[in-house]
Amino acid sequence: MNIHEYQAREIFRAHGIPVPGGEVASTPEEVEAIASRLGGRVVIKAQVHAGGRGKAGGVKLATGPAEAREMASAILGMEIKGLTVLKVLVAPALDIAHEYYLGVAVDRKAGLPLIMASREGGIDIEEVAVTRPQAIVRHHFDPQAGLRAFEARQIAFAIEPDGKQAAQIAAVLQKLCVAFAAVDASLAEINPLIKTLDGEIVALDAKVNLDDNALFRHPELAALRDRSTETPDEEEARQKGLSFIKLDGEIGCVVNGAGLAMATMDLVKHFGGRPANFLDIGGSSDPEKVVTAIKIITHDPKVKAILFNIFGGITRCDDVARGLVEAVKRTQIKLPIVIRLTGTNEAEAREILKGVSGLTPATSMDEAVQKAVALAKSTGGAA
Amino acid sequence: MSILIDQNTKLVVQGITGRDGSFHARATKAYGTQVVAGVTPGKGGQSLDGIPIFNTVAEAVEKTGANTSVIYVPPAFAPDAILEAAHAGVVLVVAVTEGIPTMEMIPVVRELARMHVRLIGPNCPGLISPGKAKVGIMPGEIHRPGPVGVVSRSGTLTYEMVHQLTINGIGQSTCIGIGGDPIIGTNFMDVLPLFQADPETKAVVMIGEIGGTAEEEAAQYVKTKMTKPVVAFIAGQTAPPGKRMGHAGAIISGGKGTAAEKMRALGEAGIPVAMIPSEVGPLIRKALGL
Numbered sequence: 001m002n003i004h005e006y007q008a009r010e011i012f013r014a015h016g017i018p019v020p021g022g023e024v025a026s027t028p029e030e031v032e033a034i035a036s037r038l039g040g041r042v043v044i045k046a047q048v049h050a051g052g053r054g055k056a057g058g059v060k061l062a063t064g065p066a067e068a069r070e071m072a073s074a075i076l077g078m079e080i081k082g083l084t085v086l087k088v089l090v091a092p093a094l095d096i097a098h099e100y101y102l103g104v105a106v107d108r109k110a111g112l113p114l115i116m117a118s119r120e121g122g123i124d125i126e127e128v129a130v131t132r133p134q135a136i137v138r139h140h141f142d143p144q145a146g147l148r149a150f151e152a153r154q155i156a157f158a159i160e161p162d163g164k165q166a167a168q169i170a171a172v173l174q175k176l177c178v179a180f181a182a183v184d185a186s187l188a189e190i191n192p193l194i195k196t197l198d199g200e201i202v203a204l205d206a207k208v209n210l211d212d213n214a215l216f217r218h219p220e221l222a223a224l225r226d227r228s229t230e231t232p233d234e235e236e237a238r239q240k241g242l243s244f245i246k247l248d249g250e251i252g253c254v255v256n257g258a259g260l261a262m263a264t265m266d267l268v269k270h271f272g273g274r275p276a277n278f279l280d281i282g283g284s285s286d287p288e289k290v291v292t293a294i295k296i297i298t299h300d301p302k303v304k305a306i307l308f309n310i311f312g313g314i315t316r317c318d319d320v321a322r323g324l325v326e327a328v329k330r331t332q333i334k335l336p337i338v339i340r341l342t343g344t345n346e347a348e349a350r351e352i353l354k355g356v357s358g359l360t361p362a363t364s365m366d367e368a369v370q371k372a373v374a375l376a377k378s379t380g381g382a383a
Numbered sequence: 384m385s386i387l388i389d390q391n392t393k394l395v396v397q398g399i400t401g402r403d404g405s406f407h408a409r410a411t412k413a414y415g416t417q418v419v420a421g422v423t424p425g426k427g428g429q430s431l432d433g434i435p436i437f438n439t440v441a442e443a444v445e446k447t448g449a450n451t452s453v454i455y456v457p458p459a460f461a462p463d464a465i466l467e468a469a470h471a472g473v474v475l476v477v478a479v480t481e482g483i484p485t486m487e488m489i490p491v492v493r494e495l496a497r498m499h500v501r502l503i504g505p506n507c508p509g510l511i512s513p514g515k516a517k518v519g520i521m522p523g524e525i526h527r528p529g530p531v532g533v534v535s536r537s538g539t540l541t542y543e544m545v546h547q548l549t550i551n552g553i554g555q556s557t558c559i560g561i562g563g564d565p566i567i568g569t570n571f572m573d574v575l576p577l578f579q580a581d582p583e584t585k586a587v588v589m590i591g592e593i594g595g596t597a598e599e600e601a602a603q604y605v606k607t608k609m610t611k612p613v614v615a616f617i618a619g620q621t622a623p624p625g626k627r628m629g630h631a632g633a634i635i636s637g638g639k640g641t642a643a644e645k646m647r648a649l650g651e652a653g654i655p656v657a658m659i660p661s662e663v664g665p666l667i668r669k670a671l672g673l
Binding site for chain 2 (some may be wrong): 051101103104105106108109111112113114116125126129142143144181184186187189191211213214216217245247255256257258259260262263265266267268269270275278282311312313314315342343344364365366
């Protein structure tokens with residue numbers, strides 16, 4: 001789960017990482033009031049789940065409250081990578097002497113969290129990683145033992161020779177690693193971590209992504225989810241335990257398992273169609289999930305045909321068939337449905353679906369996809 | 384032969400009284416696996432279709448000689464269940480459970496590695512040596528004994544690939560789903576040497592998907608160390624790029640991880656890559672000289 005910068009800052013602050021003051025606002029009037037309280041120059045930063053905010057014009061510097069208000073009205077409501085800005089963070093502007101990069105993420109290969117640190121922080125850090133990888137210090141740490149003080153010092157001195165600042169960076173690093181483990185993050189990043197003109201080390205930005213699997217043990221973090229970034233369909237899918245991503249095509253896909261769902265989308269494209277969505281009904285299926293899946297897919301007016309590709313394992317084909325019967329009963333679907341069910345309890349499923357009209361059966365994945373593409377075209381879908 | 388499981392596998396099912404645990408314990412037994420015990424704390428002394436249930440894995444191992452465990456315990460309790468199995472003395476732990484926090488799995492995977500206990504998963508379908516034993520949730524009837532080893536990050540996509548092999552008249556030595564989580568006990572790089580060393584396995588199908596760099600690393604291994612032919616498929620060629628936040632992921636992978644990059648790395652290692660699942664059967668037939 002993604003959280004906003006202003007929320008990530010609170011996690012950092014709670015773990016003792018120095019962050020600038022500031023408050024979050026959703027109207028230009030609030031921005032003006034916050035800027036007056038802060039006094040002096042302020043930075044106004046769009047709070048959206050997208051990278052490249054600065055380059056998109058979502059981060060501005062204002063000299064005083066009036067200008068802050070003016071800039072906030074431009075930023076609030078603007079779109080960045082398809083997401084509308086509903087909130088801004090207003091923070092005091094600091095004078096930057098240097099920008100560093102600190103990041104922690106799970107490294108699958110090593111099976112450990114990996115710290116990445118660089119003297120060359122800022123917006124071009126990914127380019128640095130590609131062109132001069134030696135400019136990034138990498139160090140794995142054991143989350144049970146935590147990052148030891150000597151490890152933190154080694155990393156800090158590798159990016160900052162000055163003893164006073166290196167000590168501050170080392171302290172930030174240790175706290176960042178504690179925060180990373182404590183909130184079950186998949187990513188915690190400070191870009192940039194800055195040295196001010198006064199020689200203080202401050203986290204000017206804050207990025208934290210949380211492990212969805214761990215939200216059950218952090219209800220206070222689960223509550224940070226920004227519902228405004230989800231469509232009603234996406235929200236309903238998530239609540240019912242479906243993994244759903246809306247796409248642009250005309251063939252609605254209902255598949256069990258992420259790998260098979262992706263392979264099904266690839267095959268739709270291969271045979272000349274376009275998938276309308278990624279939808280994984282997950283393991284241990286209950287019929288209600290299938291009803292929800294059909295409901296969500298039929299909300300999309302572009303969909304011309306629905307394709308079921310189910311390979312039963314822990315998902316039982318008869319559960320899916322029951323859900324489909326229920327969905328047909330409740331929603332009166334007009335769209336053609338191609339259905340391919342193979343694996344666990346396949347015979348029972350076939351028995352259940354016998355009485356349902358309007359279904360096109362298929363035995364193989366190739367056949368199912370080709371039939372769905374053909375049906376979508378004959379009912380007016382463009383491919 | 385086969386790898387990791389066979390007729391001598393004696394299985395204990397942890398979480399045997401749950402919905403999934405009981406369903407799959409029965410299916411596993413029906414397939415022919417020696418299911419010697421079940422474990423649910425507090426239900427010791429009961430039984431399921433003649434399978435004795437114990438309160439602890441240690442007791443199950445002591446009384447039945449179980450050497451392999453499969454885990455159907457809910458995510459909040461699964462890490463402890465995995466450790467319990469390892470400390471009870473089994474040599475192979477298969478964690479089917481989906482949804483375990485990554486931070487919980489990191490120390491568990493390290494502890495099992497220190498103990499030299501092999502962990503498959505979590506969030507995986509398990510493994511099967513057709514005609515000998517299955518440990519997991521895959522439908523047994525789609526498999527046939529034969530010369531092809533299958534290793535995959537996916538669950539249902541693996542069944543699809545196995546089905547393709549079987550209808551092409553090609554059987555399998557062992558099929559392993561290694562699981563889709565960021566932190567897993569056994570990776571492609573761990574499985575490929577086992578297939579290379581197994582006299583019954585003549586060729587390998589490797590099924591990857593977008594994300595991470597495990598396929599790229601496996602490609603290097605195949606190129607430098609493997610003499611048996613490998614055929615690959617990568618899912619996610621049309622997956623939309625996610626709303627990526629932060630730079631750390633990109634810095635770790637260094638631009639790798641997309642389907643196109645993985646297919647390129649596999650191709651460069653001389654591994655034929657199927658464009659669609661139904662190409663896997665013909666490519667393997669060719670690799671086997673059939």
